[in-house]
Amino acid sequence: MSLPFDAFLLTYEAARKAVRPKEFLTVSEWADKHRILSGEGSAEPGEWKTSRTPFLREPMDSLSEDSADEKVVFMKSSQVGGTEAGSNWVGYIMDHAKGPAAIVMPTERSLNDWVSQKFDPMANDTPAVAEALSKKSNKSSDNNAQRKKFLGGILYFKTAGSTSELKSTSLRYALADEVDEWAWSTDQGDPLKLLDIRLTAFGDSKMFIVSSPTVKDASHIEDAFEKGDQRRYHVPCPHCGEMQYLKWHNLRWTKDVKNPRKIASVYYACEHNGCVIEEYHKAIMLPEKGHGGEARWVAMAPDHLYKSYHINALYSPIGLGKSWTQLVYEWIDAQDDPKDLMVFINTRLGETYADRSHDIKPNALSARAEPYALRTIPIGCLVLTCGVDTQDDRLEIQITGHGRGGRTWPVDYHVIYGNPGDDDVWDSLGKYLKDAVFVNHFGKSLRIEATAVDTGGHHTHMVYGFSRRAAADFGVSRVIACKGASTYGRAILGKPSLQDVNWRGQTIKKGVALYVIGSDTAKHLLYNRLNGDNEKDPGERLVHFSTGLDDSYYDGLVSETYNPRKNRWELKKGKRNEQLDTWVLSIAASHHPEVYLHKWKKSDWERREAMIEPQNVADTDATEMQQPQPDVVDVSTNIGGKLQLSGFNRGGAR
Numbered sequence: 216m217s218l219p220f221d222a223f224l225l226t227y228e229a230a231r232k233a234v235r236p237k238e239f240l241t242v243s244e245w246a247d248k249h250r251i252l253s254g255e256g257s258a259e260p261g262e263w264k265t266s267r268t269p270f271l272r273e274p275m276d277s278l279s280e281d282s283a284d285e286k287v288v289f290m291k292s293s294q295v296g297g298t299e300a301g302s303n304w305v306g307y308i309m310d311h312a313k314g315p316a317a318i319v320m321p322t323e324r325s326l327n328d329w330v331s332q333k334f335d336p337m338a339n340d341t342p343a344v345a346e347a348l349s350k351k352s353n354k355s356s357d358n359n360a361q362r363k364k365f366l367g368g369i370l371y372f373k374t375a376g377s378t379s380e381l382k383s384t385s386l387r388y389a390l391a392d393e394v395d396e397w398a399w400s401t402d403q404g405d406p407l408k409l410l411d412i413r414l415t416a417f418g419d420s421k422m423f424i425v426s427s428p429t430v431k432d433a434s435h436i437e438d439a440f441e442k443g444d445q446r447r448y449h450v451p452c453p454h455c456g457e458m459q460y461l462k463w464h465n466l467r468w469t470k471d472v473k474n475p476r477k478i479a480s481v482y483y484a485c486e487h488n489g490c491v492i493e494e495y496h497k498a499i500m501l502p503e504k505g506h507g508g509e510a511r512w513v514a515m516a517p518d519h520l521y522k523s524y525h526i527n528a529l530y531s532p533i534g535l536g537k538s539w540t541q542l543v544y545e546w547i548d549a550q551d552d553p554k555d556l557m558v559f560i561n562t563r564l565g566e567t568y569a570d571r572s573h574d575i576k577p578n579a580l581s582a583r584a585e586p587y588a589l590r591t592i593p594i595g596c597l598v599l600t601c602g603v604d605t606q607d608d609r610l611e612i613q614i615t616g617h618g619r620g621g622r623t624w625p626v627d628y629h630v631i632y633g634n635p636g637d638d639d640v641w642d643s644l645g646k647y648l649k650d651a652v653f654v655n656h657f658g659k660s661l662r663i664e665a666t667a668v669d670t671g672g673h674h675t676h677m678v679y680g681f682s683r684r685a686a687a688d689f690g691v692s693r694v695i696a697c698k699g700a701s702t703y704g705r706a707i708l709g710k711p712s713l714q715d716v717n718w719r720g721q722t723i724k725k726g727v728a729l730y731v732i733g734s735d736t737a738k739h740l741l742y743n744r745l746n747g748d749n750e751k752d753p754g755e756r757l758v759h760f761s762t763g764l765d766d767s768y769y770d771g772l773v774s775e776t777y778n779p780r781k782n783r784w785e786l787k788k789g790k791r792n793e794q795l796d797t798w799v800l801s802i803a804a805s806h807h808p809e810v811y812l813h814k815w816k817k818s819d820w821e822r823r824e825a826m827i828e829p830q831n832v833a834d835t836d837a838t839e840m841q842q843p844q845p846d847v848v849d850v851s852t853n854i855g856g857k858l859q860l861s862g863f864n865r866g867g868a869r
């Protein structure tokens with residue numbers, strides 16, 4: 216019995232395919248052979264050609280099956296094909312390399328965008344990928360928004376916040392995209408590290424980390440790039456032949472004589488000999504050695520363990536991305552707005568942005584410290600307020616002294632250890648605040664006039680409880696419960712909302728109130744003052760420091776950096792920010808409606824000065840010194856906009 220010839224051929228072909236040794240392919244070879252760029256979401260639809268973006272070849276090929284690399288990092292500007300390199304790798308995995316793989320994006324939205332704009336078009340238009348998908352098991356339960364089975368493997372689609380959901384999954388491959396939008400930590404830990412752990416089961420696992428960078432010192436991708444061997448794409452000068460990598464500051468332009476808003480010409484100045492390199496020269500500069508040119512990636516830190524690559528928009532092939540002239544226009548436009556400048560630096564130069572807030576270094580601040588002891592009152596310091604940060608195992612407390620014109624002094628920094636879920640901790644705080652009465656140079660005592668306690672974390676009700684009983688139990692008045700505003704640009708201390716509710720569900724007027732703090736506003740205030748202090752003489756500075764503060768204080772005070780793109784402050788890598796938070800809270804306390812320090816007029820300060828620093832008054836009126844002076848000044852009320860000081864002579868008429 217014999218098979219009909221056609222049937223025989225089919226069986227033979229299937230058998231031949233089954234035993235055929237797998238073809239050796241790199242990612243770029245696979246892409247050149249199979250990848251079709253779709254009309255949707257692609258500037259140049261049709262067959263993928265690695266020669267069009269030659270600088271992608273080496274990073275892509277480092278992800279090939281036979282490569283020994285386990286981690287490849289790509290820090291990039293936008294529009295240089297970084298996302299396509301990732302898509303090519305995913306297609307290569309599905310058609311060729313096989314195995315379980317995770318695609319991780321920062322958010323649900325970016326993940327959906329990637330699936331609909333990159334993955335689905337590739338699966339539709341690249342036959343090799345479509346085939347791998349069609350041979351999957353047909354059970355619908357195998358495929359959903361979170362995963363897709365293909366012949367020989369499975370793709371998991373995840374957001375950075377949900378990488379912990381992969382904890383029982385072993386991965387061979389992971390694509391970590393736009394990692395600068397990822398959080399440094401979630402409840403489960405650093406999502407990038409969690410992903411790394413998932414890859415340990417496979418001896419030949421690979422991770423591709425791709426992103427445009429964001430803010431200096433708060434950037435995942437820059438961190439990963441710097442730990443890697445920092446490859447730069449070196450291209451030959453078309454005139455002198457010297458190899459160099461392209462840097463923004465070597466771009467030169469001339470303005471039109473008649474219309475200075477118009478750019479007349481743009482060229483790149485060869486770093487070695489100043490040769491004039493025109494943009495069209497890129498056609499001969501970009502091709503790599505072995506592929507018709509001389510260009511090559513050069514590791515600037517060759518002793519580092521894994522490959523990391525950087526590319527910027529100057530390399531965009533002609534016709535893809537922005538031309539040099541367009542970049543110059545964008546650059547000029549961006550000069551007036553830090554947000555635009557940051558977008559340019561991140562997405563065109565592929566570099567991190569350092570806001571002015573970044574310029575303030577902890578050691579420069581500690582060098583400004585003045586020889587006054589903590590828990591004493593420096594001259595000029597007339598009012599005390601306090602901020603308390605609630606952590607899971609402690610309270611951190613900062614007392615800030617205030618003087619005219621926004622001058623501040625840290626007067627004490629104190630930590631009370633213990634679980635804020637226990638009353639003991641709050642009793643300790645009450646006692647600390649009660650005892651915080653400090654004597655100044657003139658023998659006058661000051662006590663804290665208002666205290667703002669952060670309700671963040673898991674102890675909101677304990678904070679409410681303390682603010683209710685602080686006056687009765689400890690004689691400490693004006694303790695307010697606060698939380699940070701969720702929106703940008705709010706007042707440093709907003710209007711309170713009443714939290715206590717009676718059995719009818721009505722709020723109780725004298726019950727506890729929650730105040731919203733514009734933390735970002737207060738942080739701008741601090742950093743602006745710190746920046747302004749740079750050029751001032753010590754006596755003129757607004758933010759003073761005591762030599763009694765240790766290094767961790769300064770480290771914590773400038774632990775955050777402003778991100779203009781997101782309009783928010785971000786914690787620098789590996790830093791703690793309690794010193795900054797308690798400073799912010801203490802400033803918020805000075806805005807307490809019964810203190811209103813930010814609205815004090817000259818006459819208010821003069822009155823306070825006359826009480827606290829009577830020597831100044833004595834200069835003009837000697838008899839003033841004979842008058843009984845207050846021992847403790849702690850209560851000021853602002854009624855009808857007019858400040859009144861009351862409650863001095865707390866010690867009673869003697």
Ligand SMILES: [Zn+2]
Nearest residue numbers: 452455485490
């Ligand atoms: Zn040259």
